Amino acid sequence: MIQFTNISKSFDEVKAVRNVSLSIDEGQLFGFIGPDGAGKTTLFRMLNSLLIADEGSIELFGLDPHKDYKKVRQIIGYMPGKFSLYYDLSIEENLNFFATVFGTTIEENYHLIEDIYKQIEPFKKRHAGKLSGGMKQKLALCCALIHKPKLLLLDEPTTGVDAVSRREFWDMLKSLKSKGITIVVSTPYMDEAGMCDSVALMQNGQIHAVESPKAIVDNFQKELLAVKCNDMYKALLTLRNYENCYNVYPFGEYLHYIDKRDSKPIEDINDCLLKHDLQEIEINPVKPDIEDCFIELTRKLSV
Amino acid sequence: MENEQVIIVRDLVKKFGDFTANAGLNFHVDKGEIFGFLGANGAGKTTAMRILCGLSSPTSGLVEVAGYNVKTHAEEVKKRIGYMSQKFSLFEDLTIWENMRFFSTVYGMNKTAFKERGEMLLRKLELFEKRNRLVSTLSLGWKQKLAFTVAILHEPSIVFLDEPTGGVDPITRRQFWEMIYEAADNGITVFVTTHYMDEAEYCNRVTIMVDGRIDALDTPAKLKEKYQVNSMNDVFLALAR
Missing domain, CATH: 3.40.50.300 (P-loop containing nucleotide triphosphate hydrolases)
Structure with a gap:
């Protein structure tokens, strides 16, 4: 050992x-x-x-x-x-x-x-x-x-x-x-x-x-959503300013989004993106990978 | 203009003696696109990128970058591109501001334009207050973000990134990709070479080079669908193994 x-x-x-x-x-x-x-x-x-x-x-x-x-x-x-x-x-x-x-x-x-x-x-x-x-x-x-x-x-x-x-x-x-x-x-x-x-x-x-x-x-406790649409940069800025957003960051082809609330927020996020003229919106729950865990652990430590 | 093509490559062949490094490449890159250029060591990526940057001349074929033929107007091409490599980008023994001033001079920016844009970019990076610090005192993540800022200082049409984000933590890495998204949103075309496949997932479209040829060119989603796998890493292994 x-x-x-x-x-x-x-x-x-x-x-x-x-x-x-x-x-x-x-x-x-x-x-x-x-x-x-x-x-x-x-x-x-x-x-x-x-x-x-x-x-x-x-x-x-x-x-x-x-x-x-x-x-x-x-x-x-x-x-x-x-x-x-x-x-x-x-x-x-x-x-x-x-x-x-x-x-x-x-x-x-x-x-x-x-x-x-x-x-x-x-x-x-x-x-x-x-x-x-x-x-x-x-x-x-x-x-x-x-x-x-x-x-x-x-x-x-x-x-x-x-x-x-x-x-x-x-x-x-x-x-x-x-x-x-x-x-x-x-x-x-x-x-x-x-x-x-x-x-x-x-x-x-x-x-x-x-x-x-x-x-x-x-051990990743939170509900993670993968978001994709026609303009990823605009979607990132939009979601970051969204009142219920806990964290959002680029993740390859998708954005990974975590909500402050416990309830499933897919509808709300969809509405928020639609309101900002974003199209071809796809939102799906995904399993976190090690990078998501690393980001969350770092965040917890720095708070 | 929608879908303006800032890089056009037709039948590009580059030979070194008997060795064919690029065997007839065909592709184009749109304005504002984030374009990934992938391949194993020795696949011919560096050769092709040197040609696109006007540093090497094609044996045959047509290559146009930012509206100029690289064979006949290499100097015009060089003025319109930015370049960042993980290996060398900044002078460690100069300050942040001195590095920026140096590169602004290399790219022929006038002093007033440099001061204004340099200050704006550094403020956005939250490095303006620290502009007199030596680059050697910055962490790798900050160096990379600064190197990217220097590469787009002169507002190039295209910025070439050679394996940009190796080794940094996941959060800094994402801040870096946000800077890339923002540049692309402002109309700067981003051309990324890497052999780390997860970087490929951030690109709008990717090419995969194998033995001097382009064996695949599409969006990451479509490539994954075509090869029925879940990651670009597996697409790459299917092609290159």
Whole structure:
């Protein structure tokens, strides 16, 4: 188990992490979801012993990352946000290097990386600097796995990677999880929350919620309506000025609208939009997704 | 004017030696439209966008932007467009106001026009009181909103956004899209490239490029209907996988 207890960390005036407590079960695929500047990287670097917390304690499979840093580093596979590959070494040389540093060989743990490595093996003589984003990501993952870590720590592995490669990457993580590796991953993309067993929603150094993605969505108390019409910008301004509006914001092709009242307000909203000459109006109740929950949680905190 | 076409692309081909980056693209973009330009890494998006911005010349085909042929009148095109990229848009070691003044000069705005419009835009952004702050002290979300404001400072016909909203929180992101809606409402055409499919959902129409071709072009709703899926991400996976 991984346990954070009242962890805080500041850099000069910037409070990067504020009193964070949470636990992560062994064998989980756990996601830290939050925008740039939320404190995800700082938290990761305290967990892997590269930073020391100002306050609080961390326990990682019975170890203290501060005191037992040598042991902790051996059981963690860490993939930082900017892949730490040697660009003037080939694919094969990079992998060999990381295996040697951890006192192992490619052969010994090949079964762990086989599925991923096979995809880049045809190019194994190519310099890492000449690989596409998707290929770099796969190589970096192999390098982080080659010493058979108990915990795989991935800091924004999918940032800047296209949709197809992102999907493949999550499939790889699921397969690694089935081999018994605990995986902790961070991402600014809310739509990736659904891929995790549990997620922590994080912003401004604080945790808004820690739960399964399903529970987070189920806990959304309010009735959410998706609104569409011929002029979305005008509809947005109209609804924002509507007296019973609790919140309204663009959501892809739709506006998401929440009313102050508990009763179903579809008719009233329809009338309000019609009165402002809007046409082709469509209003439907929808299930919230993680972004809706994040917005609501942020709103609750700021009020 | 209704449905005035501000971008016209006919049979656009761009080759680099033997490699065909754009293999006969055809599309148009209407005035005030929010147009999404999607594709995987290496699909040919950047090549096409460089041509639309007048930075690269087509091998063959016709490309008209803001009423000018990009091959023969690239400089006229450049005056009428704005550009914002997530990677580089602002000078970190200049203040907000200095950044705006710099770009106003690049776009050849006169001083009076700049002062008036610059102040108006900054007030709307609620950054006017903070105009003497260094850009490096702003959060990513504020930088993005400011970068967009700078890109529309000279009232371009078209603004090109290259992966604009990556990494910011959901609320800031929506404020950013509201700014885009407002610009479009004021008649500025918005051309967005991204490989994050949820950004595509905000566009009026989207194209999806695969291997140098346009494999799909329609509204997000119609594309989802056609491929019988619930999100643009799934449309994209159906096409690009």
